[in-house]
Structure formats: C-alpha cells, structure tokens
Amino acid sequence: MKKLFSFLLLSFVAYVLQAQIQDPVKFKTELKSLSDMEAEIVFTATIDKGWHVYSTELGEGGPISATFNVDSKSGIEPVGKLKPVGKEIATFDKLFEMKVRYFENTAKFIQKVKFTGGAYAIEGYLEYGACNDESCLPPTQVPFKFAGEAKGNTVAAKEDKSVKEDKAEKKDNADKTETDLAVSKDTVAMAELLPATPVDVSTGIQPAVASSELWKPVISELQALGEEHGQKDMSWIYIFITGFLGGLLALFTPCVWPIIPMTVSFFLKRSKDKKKGIRDAWTYGASIVVIYVALGLAITLIFGASALNALSTNAIFNILFFLMLVVFAASFFGAFEIRLPSKWGNAVDSKAESTTGLLSIFLMAFTLSLVSFSCTGPIIGFLLVQVSTTGSVVAPAIGMLGFAIALALPFTLFALFPSWLKSMPKSGGWMNVIKVTLGFLELAFALKFLSVADLAYGWRLLDRETFLALWIVIFALLGFYLLGKVKFPHDDDDNKVGVTRFFMALISLAFAVYMVPGLWGAPLKAVSAFAPPMHTQDFNLYENEVHPKFKDYELGMEYARQQGKPVMIDFTGHGCVNCRKMEAAVWTDSKVSDIINKDYVLISLYVDDKTPLSEPVKVVENGTERTLRTVGDKWSYLQRVKFGANAQPFYVLLDGQGKPLNKSYAYDEDIAKYIDFLQVGLENYRKEK
Template sequence: MRPLLLLSALAALATAPSAQPAFMGGAPPPDPDDLVVWTGPSDPVRLARGGTATATLTLSVAEGWHVYALDSPLGIPLRVEATVLPRGVRAVGLRQSPPVDAVDPSLGEPVRWFDGPATVGVDLAVTADAPLGAHTASVEVRYGVCDDQICLPPQTRTVEVSLVVAGGASAVASGPSAPAPPPGDAPSGPDPAEAGLETGPVEKAPVEMEPVDPATAGVPEASAAAPARGGGGEGLAGFFLLAVGAGLAALLTPCVFPLVPLTVGAFSHDTSRGRALGRALGFGVAVVAVFTALGAAASAVLGAAGAQRVAADPVVNLVLGVAFVVFALSLLGLVELRLPASWANRVEGASRRRGGVLGTLLAAVALAVVSFSCTAPFVGGLLATAAADGGGAAAWARPLLGMAAFSAAFAAPFVVLAAAPGLLSRLPRSGSWMATLKGTLGFVELAAALKFLSNADLVWGVGVLTRPVVVALTMAVAALAALFLLGRLRLGEPAGEPAPRVGAGRLLGAVAALGAVLVLAPGLGGGAVPLADALLPPLVPPASGAEAEGRLAWHTDDLDAARAEAAAVGAPLFVDFTGYTCTNCRAMEARVFPAPEVAPLLGGDVVRAKLFTDGRPHGPVFQEVQRRLTGTVAMPTYAVLSPTGEVVGVWSGMASPDEFASFLRTAFDAAVGPADA
C-alpha cells in the first residue's frame, strides 16, 4: 500500500499546476558537488602479501560548510565502506585527520566535523595468497554537508582506488603522495602520521594511533529514527563519576554494609599492623580485579562499535529495558537475584584454606558472590549504560573504565578502615536507612528502564511508548517513590514490620520526587521538558498518517492525504520537508514552531504535512517530491501550497520566529487569496 501512495504522490505532482512560488525565503543551496570534492590516492596503493596498508582519500569542503566526522555524536556522521576489493584484500579499520570539535549552532550540542581539507584512510590487510598485480578497489562514502542554516540530504559518492599487490610481508601505508617503491624492493610508503591522520593501527601498522572502527562510521540507515543523543551523555568524566557513585551506593546496601566491619576485623586479627594493612590492600586490589575482569569481558564482547550497535538496535534496547526492570524489582525487594548458596560456601571455604595471594583473591570473589543480590542491579545497570551511552573511539573502553571505577569505590573503604581501625566506631549502624536507599535506587532504575524501552518503540515505530506516555509513566514512578519515602507504600518488607520513621532524609527525598513530577508535567501535553529531554522520546517522533505533535495534527509521510484534506476544506497546505538526522530541523521544530508569533499561524485553518527525506525506503521518493515542489533538496525546507496544489511559498533554512511568521502570513494569504477573489 505504501509504494502505491508514493507513486501516486509523484503522479499527482506531474499533473499539478506548474507554477513557481510567489516568493522564496532563504537562499537556494549550491550543487552538492560544488561543496564537497572527494579524491583518491594519486598513486597506486602498494600492498605487500601478509602486510597492511592505508588507502587515503582526500576531501575538500567549501568555505562556510562542514562535513560531519566519522565519530560525530550528532548530525550526519560520515560513513566509509570499501564496497569492491580484490580477492585476498580486506578493510580492517578506518582513520581520519583530526576533526574540528565544535558546538552545533542549532542545538548547542558538541559535534565533530571537517570544515576544510581533510583526509580519511581505509586500512587494508592482505593475505599471503592474494593475487599479485594491479587491481581496482571502490570505496563508498556517505556524508552530510551543512552550513549554519541548512543541511543537504546525505550524499553518496564512490571513489576508485588503484592497488598494486606485490610479494613480501612488510606493512606499508599509502596516501595521496605515496612514492612508488623501487622495482624489486618490498613496497613502502609514508608514515600515516605524515598525512595528519589521528586514528589507526592495524595489525603491523608502523605508528600507534587511536582507531575508529568501521561500524562506528555513522548510524546505520535502519536506525535513522533513533533519537539523536550527545556522544556519551556526560562524557567519560561524567560516566566515571556515575560509576564511582554506583560503587559507593552498592556499598551502602543491606547485603554489603554489614560485611564491612566483619571483613576489616578479619584483617585486623594479625598482630602486625603492617601485615594487616597489606592484606587489606591486597583484598582491595583483588576486588578491583574481579569486577574489572567483568568489564574487560564486556568490552571484548562489545568491541569498538558496541555503543553504536546498542543505540541503533531495538532488540538490544528492549533486552536492556527488561533487564533494568528486573534490577529495579530486585532493589525494591519484589524479586530476589541470588546465586546458589553452595557457590558462596565453596569459595569462602577455599579462601580460608589457602593463604597468600590466591586466598586473598578468593576472599574478593567470595564477597562478590555473597553480595550479588545487591550489587547485580548496580553492575548490570552500569554495564548497560556503558554500552548504550558510549560514543566515539573510546566507546569500547567504557565497560572496562566503569567496572574499574565502580570496584575502586566499592573496595576503598575496606582499605581505609584497615589502615585506621578507629574509624569503625564512627560508621553508622545498620538499619532501615539501608533499605530506604536500596528502594529509592530501585525507583531510579525503573525510570531508567523506560528510556531503553521507548528507544525500541521509537525505532520499530510501534507508537505505544510515545512521549506523553513515557512522561506519564515517569511521573507515576516518581510519585510512587515519594509515597515510598513517606512510608505510605511498603515494598519487600516482612508482614507486621512497624512503619518506618520519616526523618529529614526521607522527607527531602520525597520532596525531590514530587518536584520531579512537577518538572515533568509539561511533557504530558507534548511540551518540552528541558531538564529531562535527553531521557525522553523526541518532541517530533516519526510516525505514519495524521499524528499529533503537541496540539497540532500532522500528516506524516502521507502527502496524498494532506493534499486531499486541503482540497476538501479549501485550506492552505503547509509541508515540512524534514529529516531524522537534521539538527536544524529539530531546532526549528523545538524553538520556532512553538513561538508565540508562529504557533497561532500553524495552528489555524491550515493542513500540515511532514515528509522525512533522509530515511529508507521512502526518503528518495520524498526527496524527489521536495525537489519538484521547491527546486531544492536542502533541509529544513518548508512549502505552502494552495488548496488546488499550487506552490505559493518556499522557505529553506533556519529563521527567527518573526521571519518565519512573516513568511507564513504572506504565503497563507497567497494560498487562499484566489479563493476569496
């Protein structure tokens, strides 16, 4: 059905009145080929059997424009893929010259881009039996080019690269200025660093540089509907602090906190204080090693592209969302996560029988096993956050860093208290405060689960966890947390347990939870929630048919229905040519459309349509619709049509609320003027 609708849209354009817009807002963009030029190596790339080499592509960008880098967290990240390679040659990595670290002028978020000459390298590995001689490879690049006003739809270009495979096994790197080796000698070339490359080593590459995994070079097209997020949330520093906080919070849970004085007391039994401190230090190092090994395993499984895969894969988001729900229920005392008791007994017995380093390591493993029911939600949640919130070349290291920081914070008190046993008397006594902390963190993880579940819903286009629904559920979680802290909601407590006393800490927590309810309230009507927008579905989710965006009904990806309604009611048709990856489009929709000068005009007697021109499979068709209607494929572009289908106004690029309101008034008057005459 959808292909028929698309074909009918183009057919309708072919029979629509042929007229130029009465006026044009914004300047028409130049030809994309005039903005970005890609060239391959000027000399053949010399490859040695059993070795590696780098084929370097050069791009030049017109002044005032920029191309997003391979690892840009926002925008339209560059994608590079070797689509045709000779037998025995494979692409094993990507490099790029240092991009510009900038702030997107539309959204105020950090991005990485090239705004002048730059180089991108494709690392090639050659097998020992690769056929000798000259070959031709094809490298496909897909990129987005923008200025401070508009973005053109993603462009795809193919660059041909000449290769020469010779005998020998020495690693080489070839770029635009790579000299040909003397006949009969092993192939050689310039150091990749000479071309200004910042990323890299592959197998025997001569210089140690930071790699960019090919899978992180842009978000797959199927995930275009995923909400744009900043790379890594708070960045590595913020993630490190989150991991440290998780380690300290896990330490304060009922499964762990009572073990602190017992464990420190066991170290203090030694007559020598130095030996006791040494055992405690060894125990702390062993705890760090146990948890960090778990992080290393996660890093190995995820690889450098883990963050991008998680952010793009709805199945993984669904699994993580369900996992967070289970962890939350565990912290709330409704579900118990516990390893078999025999495991703890065996490990603890082995640690007592064996001394030295092995005994200390086994004691750390015993602590991890015994405390599993309380630490599992923190460890699992942290690893999920590391996988889903990473970005850039360091994404693969986040699980490793997270577990190292978590375990260091978790183990530090054992070492400190062993060094100063007198501090044990100052520790707070175990009590209901631990259950309060544990339950509060359970509500936090329950709210976090909604983020992953809504991501899966958004990519699949199910439309169940819409922005208002997620806001309502988050408000409900916050309200339940407030009731829990006020002692009105009892969870995971034995029957007949007396009601907890509501002290200052509980009261402050309840006030904060109720404050979160008030902060989220505007989101129920589709409004912006600045303090929580990063955790909520986007304000303008992709959808099909006539969908509500705030209080306005939009025909999304259905121009036929919009034209039919406009003709039936005799109203102007406002068409928003937008894109999933267009940050300028998001800025217009979030800042200009709701402005007091603009909102009454868009909310009046107007039919509204929204076409996404950068998605698949329908994006190319909508892009052609845009080109025929407006004469440009830039994003954002807005067109106003009369009820008879005549284009009476076009605006391309960003605009202030006053400018856009003036455009709309003039265009709407032009659209309905003939009908009033």
C-alpha cells in the same frame, strides 16, 4: 622575492580554503569483466575512523542511501540494483526511528551491467551519505565514465588505462596551487549559471539572481573571527564520576554494607602486625578494583566498541534489558531474591581459606563480587549500557574503575582508621529504603529501554504522554513511599520519617509535578534525553518552536535586506542526526527561539534536498568539474565555496551583503554558548548600521 611572496600567499589561502572541508571517504572505481557480455562496476571506499557510509535502500525519512545514477549510456545496460558488499552494520536509529545499515572502515558497492554489442559508453555517478558522531556530509557524488569494445578482457584493459589517466590528471591538479584559488571565480560563474529563482508567492519577493556578492567567499573572514568546533564525546571524567556514583549506591545496599565491618575486622585480627593488616586491606580494595576493571575491559574486548554502540540501540536487546530491569526492580521491592548459584560463592570461599598470601585476599574480593551481585548487578548493567554509546574502547573500563574505587574505598579507610568502625551506622531498615528506592529508579529507566523498542517496531504503545504519565506515577509513588505511605514486604513498621528521607520525598514529588505540563507538550528539558520524541505526542499545546522563514538562500537574503534584519543560515539535511539534536535541545530554549524568531531571518538550506534544478549546472571546483543536479547540490556547493565547510549542522550569521557577523557554529548543545553566538552577531550588525 616577489614570486616567493606570491607563492606563500597562494599556499596560505589554499590552506585556509581547505581548513574546514572534510574528506573522510575515499572511493576507487573500476570496471571488472565477468564475461564477453557482462561486467561489474565496483565502487570501493576507504572510510576514516569514526565515520560511516550508509548502505542502499534505507527508505524515506532516513539518512542518505547509496544510489547508482546514469547520465548517459550506449551499448551497455545496468542489470538489477546496486548491491552493497562487506560487513554491513544494522541498527535501530533512535532519532530517525527506523533501522539503518551502514559500513565502517571499508565499503563496497557493485552494479552489474551487460553489453548489448559493439562499442559501449556509460557515464554517471554513485551518490552516498556519510556521518560521524558530530556531523554529516551532504549527498556526495563519485563520478564514473567508461568506454570500450565489448570483447573479452578488453573491458578491463580499457578501464586500467582510464584509471591511470584519471590518477595522473588528479596529481597534476594537486600540484597546481593556483587552482585552489579558482573557487572565488567559480562562485561568480555559479551565480551567473544558476537559473533564476521564481517569485515567492507568500512574500512576492523577486531577488536578484544569485548575485556575485552573495556568493563571494568569506572563508578568510570566518577564519579571522575563529571557528567553533563540535562537541566532543562523553568525557572520561564524566564516565568515571558516573561509575563512582553507581559504586556509592551499591555500597549502601544490604548486600555490601553489612560486610564491611566483618571484613575489616578479619584483616586486623588476622595478623598481630597492624601494618600487615592494613596492607591486606589495601590489597583487598585493590583486588576489587582489578576485578571490576577487568569486567569492563572484557565486555569491550568480547563485543568491541562499535558492537556495543550498535547493541545499545538494538530493539531486541532493549526489550531484554527492559525485562531484566523490571525483574531486578521486583526483587528490590521484596518479591523475591536473586542470587548467583551458592556453590559458586562457596567454591571461591573455600579456595580462599585453603590458600595464603595475596591469592587468598584476591579470592575473598571475588567472593564479595559474587555475593553482592543481587545489589550490584543492576547498577553495573545499567552503567555499562550507558557508557557503551560513547564508542570508546576504554569507556567501560573507566566506568568500572569509578564503580570499584567507590566500592573498595570504605574497606581501605576503615582499615587505616579502625576507630571509625564504632561510628559506622548499623545495618537496618534504612538500607532497605535505599534498595526500594533503587527499585523505583530501575523501573523508570526500564521504560527508557522499552521506548527504543517501541519506536523500532512502531507499536505506539509508549508515546510521549504515556511515557511521562508512567514516570509521573513512578516518582509520585516513590515520594509517598519515602513518606511512609506505601509499604513493601521487608519494610519495618516504624512510622517515623527522618529529615533526609523527608527531603528525598520532597524532591521526588516535586519532580513528578514538574513533568505534569509535559502531558500537554511542554519541552521538559530535564527528561528530553529519556522521553520519546515530541512528534509522538498526540496533544501538544506548546507553540515556542523555531521554523525557518525561507528555504532558499537568495529569497531569504533579499527579504532580510528589505526588513533590515541580519540572517542566520542553517545548513542542515533531512538525514542529519545532530541537526535534529540541536533543534530539540537548543532551539526549544525560550531565549534562543525568541532571538531567532524576532531578530533574525532564519534560512534553512537542506543539502540533501532532491528537488531537481530546472537544468543541471556544471561547475569547476578546485580543478575538478562537478555537475549540480539538485537543489541540495546547489546548497552544498554554496557551503563549500562561500564558507569552506561541508559538514552539518553548520550555522553562520550574515548581514544583507552576505558578510559574516560572527564566527561560525557547529554541533554543540551548550545553550549559553549558542545565545552568545547569536547576540554577538546582533551587536556586530547594529554596529554596521
């Protein structure tokens, strides 16, 4: 009974230790012979859905590139560079402001080698970076070790044996539950093995060398407190509401609104049977929904979800979309009218007249879609581009569902309640006001797409202050237009301004004034998702920023003990996309920055820091020997063994002895939740004292 209890306890602890460790990429390594004197080291990866592995040579300032590294070799020499093979996706990353290349589902990297004669031996590792939409892994190493005689097929035979032995060894390790518990022992060994950290010149602090107490695992304590999870993708409800609002906007345009009474009257007069007329109107509305949902599905099926996501950040595509929106805006302002070829509409219309039943009603709905394109096209296009970034196969269809329901709703309602037609507002100048307002909005959003291309090519034509200046002018002009101070060709000469129009002008002018401080560096959170990054601003007076006090764990902990303050550990990376998002969206909040700067000692640990340790350190983790070569390796190891996690961003609050004060926090841009996370940690720290 005692043995059974011990086994269950060990199993539970092993499970807890692995609860947050993510392992989305599995690599297989082999040596393939090409000839008596040449071979290839092939790394083949299987990648979990939603994750991607970055390719080689991405350049500085970007994500972690795949690299081939040799620790020791004899009788064998690498030839050329590590070569990526397979379906490589190239796209512009708006956060890194550079083009990146990565693999999804599978990846393969090949390093060619040559034999110099006789016995050979080579040992080293492949290093790679992997991310998903919420987090990134630290630089991860895939070790390899080959030895043999350079004689024909003997190379492959030696490798086959090595692979089998390696697999057998891994299986043996997996069967031993106790090895999972070796982490705590490894931690103590790690603290003793790592070289002493030099004195921090700025503070004069000489910490105790990575004490075992500081490196002691606190995974079970964190599990008891509860873990935070990353923010999910854009919800289907949000996408549906966005599409619905777009449909409402399209509804009140001159292309759609005047058609409503004519269409409903046609259905009601088409048959003496009122019930049949209502049924036809329902069918008409349903046909509109089917047409637009089919359009959303067709877009996804043609391009694919990942291709749509890549397309949305492609520089050339964004230039084309910018030009398209400018043309549509000019059309809405009255410069010209964009229509699909009239013969398309006439052909569908004549077909509808020559047929009967449900098909004729469906063709009438299709005619509406063609005729109203000049008003609905820009709205639909913008909606599809926005939802494509979710990476969901069904997102465009859900967006189109919301759009179509809003568009079809009045046809059905007025058919059910014909008396409402009498109270329906007459077509007039107010619809042109809506159309011109949409033109201003399209012009503003067009600049967003131009900004992506500007960052991609490094033109620096649309820096943050330039972008904001243009938006200020656009929304100020919109306000003056709504007040009747600016006229366009299709506007009437009525000088009266209605109450609704006045309040719309007030909102637009207030928004323009709100953006003015951004010219001097104010964060402007309401437009942070649209404006270029803050670092593109030449003149910045804003000082409410958060910077880490330390980038070394032991130094920061010792300083915190001396100051009597709790610690906030920020596991981050130079190539971590969502880390930058959190810093831009959450840390810039005045209350968040005030709490971090005044009440905590912030220690940022970069898991991709390539600064070499004074000497490599070998550790045994879960039965597998690893070599820590860089400072980033050290912090990544700390995150795994102490906190049981390996993805960034990852935030944890500690007291002076390295014990958690609250549950950990991952990627979630909810400022209120982040403030609560910090305040709970402070309260628990004060209770301890």
